[in-house]
Amino acid sequence: MKTIIFKTASAYLLPLLLLFSVFILLRGHYLPGGGFVGGLMAAIAFVIHSFANGIDKTKNIIKFHPGFLMPVGLLLALTAGSLPLAFGDTFMTGLWMKQSVPVIGSVGTALFFDTGVYLVVIGVTLTIIFTISEGL
Amino acid sequence: MSNPYIVLPVIFQLFVAVVLMFSWNRKNLQKLISVIGSLIALLISLLLLLKVNQEGIQAMQAGGWVAPFGITFVADTFSALLVLLTAIAGLAVSVFSVGSIRNARIKFGYFPILHLLIMGLSGAFLTGDIFNLYVWFEIIIISSFVLLTIGGEKAQIEGAIKYVTMNLLASVIFLTAIAILYGLTGSLNMADLSIQVAAVENRGLVNVTAILFLIGFGIKSAVFPLYFWLPASYHTPPPAISAIFGGLLTKVGVYALLRVFTLIFIPDEFLTWVISIMAMLTILTGGLGALIQNNMRKVFSYLIICHIGFMLAGLGIYSTIAIAGAVFYLVHDIMVKTNLFMVSGLIFKFKGTYSMRLLGGFYKEQPLLSLLMAIPLFSLVGIPPLSGFWGKLLLIKGAIASSNILMIAFIILGSFLTLFIIAKLWAAVFWKDGAELPRKKHIKYFEELKPLKKKAMIGSIAFLSVISLGIGFGAEWIMRLSMTIAENLMDPAPYIQAVLGI
Numbered sequence: 351m352k353t354i355i356f357k358t359a360s361a362y363l364l365p366l367l368l369l370f371s372v373f374i375l376l377r378g379h380y381l382p383g384g385g386f387v388g389g390l391m392a393a394i395a396f397v398i399h400s401f402a403n404g405i406d407k408t409k410n411i412i413k414f415h416p417g418f419l420m421p422v423g424l425l426l427a428l429t430a431g432s433l434p435l436a437f438g439d440t441f442m443t444g445l446w447m448k449q450s451v452p453v454i455g456s457v458g459t460a461l462f463f464d465t466g467v468y469l470v471v472i473g474v475t476l477t478i479i480f481t482i483s484e485g486l
Numbered sequence: 487m488s489n490p491y492i493v494l495p496v497i498f499q500l501f502v503a504v505v506l507m508f509s510w511n512r513k514n515l516q517k518l519i520s521v522i523g524s525l526i527a528l529l530i531s532l533l534l535l536l537k538v539n540q541e542g543i544q545a546m547q548a549g550g551w552v553a554p555f556g557i558t559f560v561a562d563t564f565s566a567l568l569v570l571l572t573a574i575a576g577l578a579v580s581v582f583s584v585g586s587i588r589n590a591r592i593k594f595g596y597f598p599i600l601h602l603l604i605m606g607l608s609g610a611f612l613t614g615d616i617f618n619l620y621v622w623f624e625i626i627i628i629s630s631f632v633l634l635t636i637g638g639e640k641a642q643i644e645g646a647i648k649y650v651t652m653n654l655l656a657s658v659i660f661l662t663a664i665a666i667l668y669g670l671t672g673s674l675n676m677a678d679l680s681i682q683v684a685a686v687e688n689r690g691l692v693n694v695t696a697i698l699f700l701i702g703f704g705i706k707s708a709v710f711p712l713y714f715w716l717p718a719s720y721h722t723p724p725p726a727i728s729a730i731f732g733g734l735l736t737k738v739g740v741y742a743l744l745r746v747f748t749l750i751f752i753p754d755e756f757l758t759w760v761i762s763i764m765a766m767l768t769i770l771t772g773g774l775g776a777l778i779q780n781n782m783r784k785v786f787s788y789l790i791i792c793h794i795g796f797m798l799a800g801l802g803i804y805s806t807i808a809i810a811g812a813v814f815y816l817v818h819d820i821m822v823k824t825n826l827f828m829v830s831g832l833i834f835k836f837k838g839t840y841s842m843r844l845l846g847g848f849y850k851e852q853p854l855l856s857l858l859m860a861i862p863l864f865s866l867v868g869i870p871p872l873s874g875f876w877g878k879l880l881l882i883k884g885a886i887a888s889s890n891i892l893m894i895a896f897i898i899l900g901s902f903l904t905l906f907i908i909a910k911l912w913a914a915v916f917w918k919d920g921a922e923l924p925r926k927k928h929i930k931y932f933e934e935l936k937p938l939k940k941k942a943m944i945g946s947i948a949f950l951s952v953i954s955l956g957i958g959f960g961a962e963w964i965m966r967l968s969m970t971i972a973e974n975l976m977d978p979a980p981y982i983q984a985v986l987g988i
Contacts, residue, residue: 428504
């Protein structure tokens with residue numbers, strides 16, 4: 351599918367979709383969205399890019415093996431989940447900052463947990479897709 | 487008593503898995519992390535059991551959401567003991583893997599998945615929420631599926647398909663049962679369900695749900711007539727993986743059965759009768775199946791089924807002493823079955839085959855090692871004072887007390903079948919004069935291994951054998967523990983009080 355239209359569009363779609371995926375990730379606390387959907391969307395952004403430009407170009411953009419995102423995401427989620435243990439609360443208790451941050455809103459452990467999920471989903475999806483397309 | 491730290495055995499295994507993933511390409515580092523991680527996990531679990539033993543049932547409400555709305559984790563003596571046994575088996579298998587797992591498998595993430603499996607097992611034992619139990623079961627299935635297929639040999643894939651099909655079916659039935667239960671009571675917390683289910687007026691529906699749970703857990707714990715997936719799949723992966731499967735996977739099903747049928751559904755006469763019949767037929771078919779097998783690992787697979795029957799018998803008799811027997815047998819069986827699969831793996835490393843017909847003369851070649859291997863084998867038979875004896879003793883005591891003659895007959899029959907099978911195996915593998923076996927090129931034989939790997943394999947077998955001996959000779963202590971567990975199971979009031987605070 352290496353048409354010039356698709357190729358041109360994909361160059362703009364990649365940053366737009368990534369930005370949108372972050373938006374979906376951030377609104378997920380009270381509204382539909384969250385780490386899982388956001389992660390899928392970010393993965394799709396890379397997949398579209400690889401359809402248009404070939405898988406090697408996409409790998410050049412990412413620079414490291416996407417599988418590396420899995421342990422990073424898991425570690426982030428695990429830390430966010432077990433942080434309350436250090437304060438004597440139970441596992442997965444939400445800890446929140448007193449003041450809210452502009453643009454993002456109030457920041458708590460739930461955000462980091464969701465970011466962890468976001469990274470894991472990107473890592474898993476891209477690893478699967480890259481592995482399959484290598485075999486083709 | 488509320489205690490936020492009881493979830494540590496679960497979180498820690500996840501942490502080890504994450505650290506292992508970070509060192510994806512460094513296989514020696516992975517081995518080191520896995521063994522050290524398992525050691526620390528063992529220590530944590532031991533502390534948990536001591537804590538529970540001293541201070542009674544510990545509960546934790548995840549996220550601070552009070553029961554019955556949040557997810558509860560509960561550590562009573564039963565859960566804590568099983569978490570400890572999981573950690574012991576996990577350590578042994580981790581060390582055994584250092585010696586026996588090929589680099590190609592490590593490269594595809596064997597160690598992280600192993601720790602995720604152990605995490606799933608610990609989580610299943612600790613959770614106090616029936617839906618959360620389902621989630622842990624899924625984690626166990628997914629990681630065991632990866633472990634079963636890793637390496638991608640033809641036989642492995644064939645076994646894995648049967649394994650996954652049956653286990654997914656079990657999950658669907660389990661999930662359906664949870665859905666009905668939720669529809670009936672509006673709760674998923676097991677302690678809360680214990681109160682709510684007793685108050686439901688539609689007893690017919692409650693009984694149907696109980697049967698659904700029985701079938702779902704029955705498939706997972708491989709009881710008659712739902713066990714066919716087990717002997718079809720357990721002999722296909724490398725021995726280290728068979729060991730953790732044989733030792734622990736079916737036992738989670740037994741744990742769930744014991745928990746659900748003492749806490750949520752109190753079996754009526756019909757249900758105990760059904761469970762008893764299932765137990766008897768499980769003992770019989772498992773024993774007969776093992777009798778005709780030639781592959782050593784298939785023999786052990788069928789023996790797993792046979793001995794699951796013993797544990798189910800305890801539930802079928804449904805008295806404190808019989809359940810204590812089932813718990814004792816569970817403790818003994820986890821240690822011994824894990825060990826036996828490792829023993830079969832070690833024999834394979836020497837001889838290059840699992841076939842009892844081809845094997846022979848092992849005692850002549852390796853007298854000391856043979857004596858070491860005799861410990862788990864004879865513990866399995868239950869020659870007093872080895873560990874298998876005491877569980878059966880309690881079971882038969884319980885059966886006598888409730889004058890269940892048929893059950894006594896089947897338990898004794900099962901013991902004799904086991905004795906006969908192990909005697910046959912001992913004669914075939916260790917005593918019989920074996921022909922010189924042709925060397926196979928693709929197998930790395932024991933002599934060719936590095937000394938560290940040799941020590942790892944023998945050391946893990948010796949470690950579990952010592953624990954088996956400990957269970958046998960320290961039977962008094964384990965028996966007291968089993969009696970406490972059985973009393974707690976039969977009287978759920980303290981459990982409910984610890985979770986709900988009423």
